[in-house]
Amino acid sequence: MNKSRIEAFSDGVLAIIITIMVLELKVPQSADGAALLALLPQLFSYMLSFVFLGIYWNNHHHLLQTLRGVNARVMWSNLNLLFWLSLVPFGTGWMGKNHTEPLPVVEYATILLICGYSYDLLRKSIITTYKNETNVKAALEKQRGKAVWSTILYALAIPAAFISTYISIALFVAVALLWITPDKEIEKVMSE
Secondary structure (H helix, E strand, O other), rough: OOOOOHHHHHHHHHHHHHHHHHHHOOOOOOOOHHHHHEEEHHHHHHHHHHHHHHHHHHHHHHHHHOOOOHHHHHHHHHHHHHHHOOHHHHHHHHHHHHOHHHHHHHHHHHHHHHHHHHHHHHHHHHHHHHOOOOHHHHHHOOOHHHHHHHHHHHHHHHHHOOOHHHHHHHHHHHHHHHOOOOHHHHHHHHHO
């Protein structure tokens, strides 16, 4: 099956997710600085989630470039990832309105943890699909370390929220920095 449909569908879903998030931002009711200041936690939560979704979009794009076609395993793995990513606006909104409360931050961390795991399942599905192509498999295996570290950091963010939500947010930022640049190995393999 052609991979263009899975790419177009994924791009559309991510665009809708980002649109939903920005529509949740409410304009201040007054023109003073205090009204805008009160929205800073929500704006920060939105920016953090926008960066995460941008990172997923970018890495997802690179990941799908390794495909020449798709099968049911890849399609269902991709849908699984998109489902969990679609929950990001909910987590973003709740955390933005309650950024110093542990439970919303735990929920956000849990969503990110499952999104990270789902991305890794998609990566593994692609590896399984192309198990005989050692160059593609090797390039995708290089992401394994990032996946393990992401899982550890997200998992640590959950109990850390009960100590300080700012520790959890710092761990989220650490994961974002880990993935902000897609792996050059995939680009190298695909240019060969």
